[in-house]
Amino acid sequence: MSDLDRVLVLAGGLSYEREVSLHSGRRVVDALRTIGVEAELADVDPGLLPALTADPPSAIFIALHGATGEDGAIRDVLDLMGLPYVGSDAAACRLAFDKPSAKAAVRAAGLLTPGSVALPHATFRELGASVVLDRIVERLGLPLMVKPARGGSALGAGVVRTREELPSAMVGCFSYGEVALVEAFVTGVEVAVSVIDTGSGPVALPATEITPLEGAFDYAARYTAGMTEYHCPARLTPEEASAAADAALTAHRALGLRDLSRTDLIVADGVAHFLEVNVSPGMTETSLLPLSADAADIDLGTLCRDLLQQAAGRA
Numbered sequence: 632m633s634d635l636d637r638v639l640v641l642a643g644g645l646s647y648e649r650e651v652s653l654h655s656g657r658r659v660v661d662a663l664r665t666i667g668v669e670a671e672l673a674d675v676d677p678g679l680l681p682a683l684t685a686d687p688p689s690a691i692f693i694a695l696h697g698a699t700g701e702d703g704a705i706r707d708v709l710d711l712m713g714l715p716y717v718g719s720d721a722a723a724c725r726l727a728f729d730k731p732s733a734k735a736a737v738r739a740a741g742l743l744t745p746g747s748v749a750l751p752h753a754t755f756r757e758l759g760a761s762v763v764l765d766r767i768v769e770r771l772g773l774p775l776m777v778k779p780a781r782g783g784s785a786l787g788a789g790v791v792r793t794r795e796e797l798p799s800a801m802v803g804c805f806s807y808g809e810v811a812l813v814e815a816f817v818t819g820v821e822v823a824v825s826v827i828d829t830g831s832g833p834v835a836l837p838a839t840e841i842t843p844l845e846g847a848f849d850y851a852a853r854y855t856a857g858m859t860e861y862h863c864p865a866r867l868t869p870e871e872a873s874a875a876a877d878a879a880l881t882a883h884r885a886l887g888l889r890d891l892s893r894t895d896l897i898v899a900d901g902v903a904h905f906l907e908v909n910v911s912p913g914m915t916e917t918s919l920l921p922l923s924a925d926a927a928d929i930d931l932g933t934l935c936r937d938l939l940q941q942a943a944g945r946a
Contacts, residue, residue, distance in 0.1 A: 635668055635743030638939050639688040641705070646697030647786050647807065655914035658921075661690075663931035664743040668939075675699060683712060684783045690943040691716040692935060693864050700911045701728045701920035714821040715946040717938045719910045723887040727908050730780050730812050732891060733886060734902040735808040737905050738887035742878055744905040745897075746771055763944035764797050765814040767813055779808030790816060804813055807821050814906075819899030823919040824867045824913060825912060826892045827929075833883050835876035836923035838896075859917070871902035890938050893920055 640663075642656025643780055656672050671688075673679060676696065691698050691709060693716055703721035709719065719727070728735050731749040738744055748767055755763055767775070772870040778788035789800045793906075804811040806824030822838040840862040867875065880892035880893035882905055893912040896906045912920040914931070921931050 635936070635939055635943060637669045637684075638690050638692060639671055639672070639673050640692045641673055641675060641679075641700070642694040643676075644695050644697070644699030645675070646695070647782070648696035649734070651913060651915065652694055652696045652700065652920040653810075655696065657919065658914045658916070658931075659692055659694050659935055662930075663935055666930070666932040666936060668932070668936050672930070675705065680712070684712060687714060689715075690939040692939055692946075693718050694914055695778055695821070696911055696913065697730070701909070702781070703728070703940075713946070715942040715944075717935075718890050719886075719888045719943045723889070723904065724910050726889065727886045727892075727910050728781055730907050733882075733908055734905065737882045737885050740881050742885075742905045743814040743879055743902060745798045745817050746777075747812055749810055749812050751810045751890075753809075755801065755805075755811070756825070760798065760801070764794070764801070771813065771815045776814045776816050777804050778814075779804055779812035779814050780812040782808050801887050806893070816898055817897040817904050819897040819904070820865065820867065820871075822867070822875055822896050822898055823923075824875050824881045824894050824896060824911040825877050825920040825923045826888075826894070827934065827938075828890055829934070830941055835879050836920070836929075837864040837917045838867060838872055838875045839863040839922050839926075850912055854892075861917075861919070861922055864921045866903070867898060869904075871901055874898065874901065874903045878905060882908050890941065891920070
């Protein structure tokens, strides 16, 4: 049993990742209830703040994905209300959620990250799409990865292998965000390394290797059972696994994160290349942090409870 009185799991919201968030939230609630914690699921809607004011929980677990849960805004509101929550504070979230800013921060901390260009839709349109795209290809080469600068779940992301594919990839990306991040594509082993800190300092869980059965690790591949193979621990050499863990810990610290995070990497020729970091990792059956926790023999409910107790102690 837990000494937490009552905890709230925030999920849903109005981002493109609403359904995934609800799925994550329900799983966290179930995991907590299994070990005796009184947990409730709450959507982010106009009734949320009055409910929090009338009956404040002991602590809040944020299972919101996309801008709703990762851009820092909801955390600013919770701080204003004096409500403790699991996860990074608003300032760290803002830095991590903006991929170009996060890449600059981790590069300054010594990590390798693919060369890239961040291109706002307005600039792309005003300067002439064809000329801009030609210069991108000249600078970064092919293939390329195109993705929204702010967002998650690979929505709007795609691999570009020829110059002819680039315009449609940009259009698809801009449908999910105003700024496109165009990166050099690094070939290697794609892994995700989750970091947790329950009070003794950040610890990297075993890396999870991601192998889509067809195409890229897009939204469908992430959340449709059977479309992606996961290997946890990842099929890396001990030296590669250590490099991936060190990279995730470096990113976690460089971005000022706390409690939990997930860093996406490409391991190539024994070197870990930083792609992006997630401050509100998915908790679904196909999500990567729960897979890594299971590989480390860590019960998901116990982990969530320990993080909530730590958050409650910050109140």
